Amino acid sequence: MNLLLPALGFGVVTASILALAGVGFSLQFGVTNILNLAYGSIMTSAAFAALLVSQRGVNLWIAVAAGGAFGAVFSVALNRVVYTPFIRRGTKLFGMIIVTISVALVIQYGIQAIWGASFFSLEGLHASAIQLGPFVFTTTQLGILGIGVGAMIAVHALLRYTTLGKSMRATATNAVLARNCGIATDRVIDIAWAISGGLCGLAGVALVINVTAFTDTTGSDLLVPIIAVAVLGGIGQAYGAMLGALIIGITSEIAAALISPDYKDVVAFVILILVLLVRPKGIFSEIASGKEVAA
Amino acid sequence: MSSPQAAEAEGLIVVRGLEQNFGGVRAVAGVSFSIEKGRITGLIGPNGAGKSTTLDMIAGATRPSAGTISFQGRDITRLAAYQRARLGIVRTFQSSSEFARLTVMENLLVAAPRLRGERLVGALLGRWYWREEEQLAVERARELLRRFEMTAKEDEYAGDLSGGQKRLLEIMRGLMAEPEVLLLDEPMAGVNPSLARRIETYLLELHHSGLTAIMVEHELGTVERLCDPVIVMAEGRVLRQGTMPELRRSREVLDAYLIG
Amino acid sequence: MSSAWQFYISSVLIYLGVDIMACWGLNLQFGYAGLVNFSFIVFQAAGAYTAAVLTLGRPGPASIQQYLGGAHWPFPLPVLAAGAVGALLAAGVGAIGLRRLRSDYEAMVMLVVSLIATSIATNQTNLVNGANGLDLVPKPLAGVLHVSALSYQWFYVAMTAVVCVLVFLLVTLITGSPLGRSLRAMRENERAAAALGRNVTGLRMLAFVVGGGIAGISGAILVMFISAWSPGSWLYPETFVFFTALIVGGSGNNMGAVVGAVLVPVAFLEATRFLPQFGPPGFIDAVQWIAIGLLALVFLWFWPRGVVPERRRRFPRARSQPAATGGGRLEQNSP
Numbered sequence A: 001m002n003l004l005l006p007a008l009g010f011g012v013v014t015a016s017i018l019a020l021a022g023v024g025f026s027l028q029f030g031v032t033n034i035l036n037l038a039y040g041s042i043m044t045s046a047a048f049a050a051l052l053v054s055q056r057g058v059n060l061w062i063a064v065a066a067g068g069a070f071g072a073v074f075s076v077a078l079n080r081v082v083y084t085p086f087i088r089r090g091t092k093l094f095g096m097i098i099v100t101i102s103v104a105l106v107i108q109y110g111i112q113a114i115w116g117a118s119f120f121s122l123e124g125l126h127a128s129a130i131q132l133g134p135f136v137f138t139t140t141q142l143g144i145l146g147i148g149v150g151a152m153i154a155v156h157a158l159l160r161y162t163t164l165g166k167s168m169r170a171t172a173t174n175a176v177l178a179r180n181c182g183i184a185t186d187r188v189i190d191i192a193w194a195i196s197g198g199l200c201g202l203a204g205v206a207l208v209i210n211v212t213a214f215t216d217t218t219g220s221d222l223l224v225p226i227i228a229v230a231v232l233g234g235i236g237q238a239y240g241a242m243l244g245a246l247i248i249g250i251t252s253e254i255a256a257a258l259i260s261p262d263y264k265d266v267v268a269f270v271i272l273i274l275v276l277l278v279r280p281k282g283i284f285s286e287i288a289s290g291k292e293v294a295a
Numbered sequence B: 001m002s003s004p005q006a007a008e009a010e011g012l013i014v015v016r017g018l019e020q021n022f023g024g025v026r027a028v029a030g031v032s033f034s035i036e037k038g039r040i041t042g043l044i045g046p047n048g049a050g051k052s053t054t055l056d057m058i059a060g061a062t063r064p065s066a067g068t069i070s071f072q073g074r075d076i077t078r079l080a081a082y083q084r085a086r087l088g089i090v091r092t093f094q095s096s097s098e099f100a101r102l103t104v105m106e107n108l109l110v111a112a113p114r115l116r117g118e119r120l121v122g123a124l125l126g127r128w129y130w131r132e133e134e135q136l137a138v139e140r141a142r143e144l145l146r147r148f149e150m151t152a153k154e155d156e157y158a159g160d161l162s163g164g165q166k167r168l169l170e171i172m173r174g175l176m177a178e179p180e181v182l183l184l185d186e187p188m189a190g191v192n193p194s195l196a197r198r199i200e201t202y203l204l205e206l207h208h209s210g211l212t213a214i215m216v217e218h219e220l221g222t223v224e225r226l227c228d229p230v231i232v233m234a235e236g237r238v239l240r241q242g243t244m245p246e247l248r249r250s251r252e253v254l255d256a257y258l259i260g
Numbered sequence C: 001m002s003s004a005w006q007f008y009i010s011s012v013l014i015y016l017g018v019d020i021m022a023c024w025g026l027n028l029q030f031g032y033a034g035l036v037n038f039s040f041i042v043f044q045a046a047g048a049y050t051a052a053v054l055t056l057g058r059p060g061p062a063s064i065q066q067y068l069g070g071a072h073w074p075f076p077l078p079v080l081a082a083g084a085v086g087a088l089l090a091a092g093v094g095a096i097g098l099r100r101l102r103s104d105y106e107a108m109v110m111l112v113v114s115l116i117a118t119s120i121a122t123n124q125t126n127l128v129n130g131a132n133g134l135d136l137v138p139k140p141l142a143g144v145l146h147v148s149a150l151s152y153q154w155f156y157v158a159m160t161a162v163v164c165v166l167v168f169l170l171v172t173l174i175t176g177s178p179l180g181r182s183l184r185a186m187r188e189n190e191r192a193a194a195a196l197g198r199n200v201t202g203l204r205m206l207a208f209v210v211g212g213g214i215a216g217i218s219g220a221i222l223v224m225f226i227s228a229w230s231p232g233s234w235l236y237p238e239t240f241v242f243f244t245a246l247i248v249g250g251s252g253n254n255m256g257a258v259v260g261a262v263l264v265p266v267a268f269l270e271a272t273r274f275l276p277q278f279g280p281p282g283f284i285d286a287v288q289w290i291a292i293g294l295l296a297l298v299f300l301w302f303w304p305r306g307v308v309p310e311r312r313r314r315f316p317r318a319r320s321q322p323a324a325t326g327g328g329r330l331e332q333n334s335p
Helices: A004-032 A039-055 A060-088 A093-115 A139-161 A163-173 A175-180 A185-209 A223-233 A238-258 A261-278 A286-294 B051-059 B081-087 B104-111 B120-125 B127-147 B163-176 B193-208 B220-226 B244-248 B251-259 C003-032 C040-056 C076-097 C103-123 C149-175 C178-188 C190-195 C200-226 C237-249 C254-273 C283-302 C327-333
Strands: A129-132 A135-138 B013-022 B025-035 B040-044 B066-071 B089-091 B181-185 B213-216 B230-234 B237-242
Touching: A004 A039, A004 A135, A004 A139, A004 A163, A004 A185, A004 A223, A004 A238, A039 A060, A039 A093, A039 A185, A039 A223, A060 A093, A060 A139, A060 A185, A060 C283, A093 C103, A093 C237, A093 C283, A135 A139, A139 A163, A139 A185, A139 A238, A163 A175, A163 A185, A175 A185, A223 A238, A223 A261, A223 C103, A238 A261, A261 C076, A261 C103, B013 B051, B025 B051, B025 B066, B025 B237, B040 B051, B040 B220, B051 B081, B051 B089, B051 B181, B051 B213, B081 B089, B081 C190, B104 B127, B104 B163, B104 C178, B120 B127, B120 C149, B120 C178, B127 B163, B163 B181, B163 B193, B193 B213, B193 B220, B220 B244, B230 B244, B230 B251, B237 B244, B237 B251, B244 B251, C003 C040, C003 C149, C003 C178, C003 C200, C003 C237, C003 C254, C040 C076, C040 C103, C040 C200, C040 C237, C076 C103, C076 C200, C149 C178, C149 C200, C149 C254, C178 C190, C178 C200, C190 C200, C237 C254, C237 C283, C254 C283
Parallel strands: B040 B213, B040 B230, B089 B181, B181 B213
Antiparallel strands: A129 A135, B013 B025, B013 B066, B230 B237
16 A cells, blocks of 8 residues: 555656647547657657757746647648658558658657767756645646646647537548538648647656656657557547546556566556457547448 | 249348447448349438448448348358358449559459469469469459450559449459359449440340349439349338339339438 | 678678568568568567577576576577467467558557567566577587588578578468469458458468568577677667668569668668768767668658569460560450
């Protein structure tokens, strides 16, 4: 029990990061229909963007915002400059997968070429501890929780109450039908890249302020849990991904506390495999399962 | 057009109480009918009537939520699409589904059933083991190409064919599979009128040489000339079944079309 | 030729043989069957570990390296076992990863498999000695041959060539047959292939398992030559080198795979070896990876079918000369 409570606390923090990253990834894949394997490296590059900004001596929260903005702009640009031209040129689905992983390598090793394979840290908060009920959080952790919860509320409001959000949900469910219903899917897709890229950037920064040091591979290292979160929730299902992030964040931290920290990823992996065996389309994808056949 | 030996007994394909739900939407809501050997059965109805979904379920592309499908008296509801194809239930697709980077000839050869070189052991035994049989399949494919006036296209990539030629390839490929029953999903969709007439003539010829088929089609003139009987579907149910002239007189059918 | 050069050239030839085999295996999966196997390197790794463990013998409690099992199998057996393990592992991974998922899901799952395999091999230190990996793998038949180190190099080149020929036979028998045609048909349109009676799940498994077996064999040949193998040798980007090789060389063509293996993993990576070292440590490495990624993008954009594109298959006519290709036009006028 002594181990379990702090693990639960860590789990909630991890879940916030995973929710940011997982919801972004899931929406991106679901709405744009491109499996962007460069997602992890974009997270890292957003972290480095935030690092650059914070080195100018600005407030950490401005650096966080800069990371999110960088992720959004970078993702939109990447889609416009690389992905869309390849699709227009007739590159098929499995060609596109190669394109995105090529981009992933170029970005990841680009970062390594510029900054070198060493350790960095993004600091700026006094690490004072705050007691919240049975949990003890640092201010940084509370900040991450805040970013996570805030972003999720924003995503919820967007999807639920705006026409844009409805268009995005419609496009995620059935792009062809959405286009036939008069939704300007191109614009929706641009905005989807911006929003998912923004979440990706925020996740990248949140990820690195949660650890004492990060490297050029920190973002890519989170790819397994991110994919697990998205698949568990059902691709394109933002709420599914949020729930998925909670489940995977908490179970992996508990497993890390009870078994070994090396096995965080393995927990995510086992969950992923189980989901693929039982419900390949994810557990919250009732609607999405109909789409495949109807399309 | 009906032949005297058309027995009223068990049909070649019998469909009972077929249902299909997509995430709460009932695309097909309890469909039953029977297909007889040697006939082209038309499946018509307004958009969203569930025709293509019914065809998909018979072909095994989607599994029905409820109901059974039997073929030659055997329950095939749980068989995979490829197993049904091997039994002789072969389908064509509405959208072009050619193997784009295979030649026309290769497209046809893929459909040839039970080739020795198709199995791993057969392939590993080498060319001498399967060559002769393959040559027979090549000849059969050439026969089809002649019949459909596509001989000149033999070595072209299927992806480079025109839309109409792809439709022809689709039908030829279905025939190459030696079907007991051919499921035609709008074989003339998006084809110019003269080619549509050609396809119609081919199908009529095939019908006279004994082809059994189920055909989903929108153009009622074509249905009238090719199909007997015709099944009318609307809102996921069978509305009526009969010959086209009979159906034209039916108030119900007219309503369904006008409202649909 | 000086013996230093001979050493260098024979080593490059051995790497080339290993890379060609691997490219053939991946080509069967990706070029023919259309499977995006981002965990390909895992099967090569499994073969390498198998061969190493089966030649190193049982580890004692005081051994410098700890691993599961261990034996002193005579020469060709560890290679065969490596192939079998690669194939078996592929059957297991395929049973989960190839469950009728869209190819992007499949790629995602395979990538995850690759990342997890590295994590397990690194953290589970008693499995294959963790992050340090296995070392001191004995050279096959070195004790029997009693030849100079240089002669042994050339012997190893010859042995690699023999294995290459065998793998080539296996691959071309499959790809040149009606079975190979079905694989390509499935790559083009899975639904249509199933509707024509092709067992798509079976075909996918077949390409995956045979490709996995070939990867395993290539791993065995590699590890017995370099004598060491650790998780650092098979990180997931390594798979991408083979993909780039296929894209550059021409996927769906076994000769294209050879050209790709010559151009990308061998020529390209060897060439950078002679570049003067500059920049911080790891800089050259990083630039190399960037270049590989760009190379794939450039080829996908300008020459998506590669240097040696997939061959168009023509079927000889029974009566005319087998080589006649313009026969189609003559036929048109016949009744």
